[in-house]
Amino acid sequence: MKYIQIHLDKHIGTITMNHPEHRNALSEVIIDEMINAFDELKEAKARVIILRAYAGAKVWSAGHDVKELPTPGRDPLGYEDSLVRVLRTVQYITTPVIAMIDGSVWGGACDLAFTCDMLIGSTNAQFTMTPAKLGVPYNASGLLRFMNILSVNAAKEMFFTAQPIEAERAHLLGILNHLLPADSLESYTYDLAEKISRNSPLSIAAMKESFRLLANASPLTPNMFERIQGLRRKVYDSNDYREGIQSFLEKRRPVFKGE
Ligand code: YXS
Secondary structure (H helix, E strand, O other): OOOEEEEEEOOEEEEEEOOHHHOOOEOHHHHHHHHHHHHHHHHOOOOEEEEEEOOOOOEEEOOEOHHHOOOOOOOOOOOOOHHHHHHHHHHHOOOOEEEEEOOEEEOHHHHHHHHOOEEEEEOOOEEEOOHHHHOOOOOHHHHHHHHHHOOHHHHHHHHHHOOOEEHHHHHHOOOOOEEEOHHHHHHHHHHHHHHHHOOOHHHHHHHHHHHHHHHOOOOOOHHHHHHHHHHHHHHHOOHHHHHHHHHHHOOOOOOOOOO
């Protein structure tokens, strides 16, 4: 694999994102490799999986590959979108996944990290939710995930301001399970993973799947879903959506006109 490294040692799997040139942006290629890596570790009976960036990375992941966002008129986070596919993989694999974070996390990569079962970060960890900066209407399952982790007002602040949440505050808000100095992050994470690997995989698998079902148990009527989709379609059909992507590609600040 080109951008993903896999390692398995005594039931503890590690998936390392390794695309420094593009700050581990979640392109179709890296996502397909990541999904294969989860499948391989599941096959190999890993009892816990750690998802991390390459050693020394200042950016854990720069989020969805903006160059792969669809042109206006197509849902940028549809069911078959690569980011959405890997989020489902992390949710449905019954092996616990720990996000080990020692750098900045952007946009859809925040959703990937939040979808993991635990987040362990260093003081370098930072989380920035960017859809509003790019003119992207985030999707219902993503918003629900943030609401399950954060208070609604903290989730709204993340999405509406597109400003970074630093490590200390991320720990305070419950995003990070543990906050460590950078030089003890790895040993602490693998030590916690080892404790999980000693427990019953069957019991953990049943509880992880139950957590998933219960977390998504909020009743969403077809009418509610269609209303959300209608609201989102207006946005990804808009000129502002086009401007958000264009401004990123031209490395300039976006000028949104609300149309
Ligand atoms: O121009 P070259 O070829 O050298 O490549 C540059 C960047 O274009 C590329 N890159 C990305 N390419 C595609 N998608 C990305 N998200 C992305 N991020 C970076 O990586 C090369 C190095 O980038 P550069 O020079 O900016 O690195 P840096 O170290 O100065 O800054 C690192 C970052 C992460 C602060 C900076 O790259 C950045 O702000 N990236 C964009 C972060 C972001 O806005 N991500 C959200 C993507 S959209 C998304 O996730 C969802 C759709 S949503 O928005 O709804 O959550």
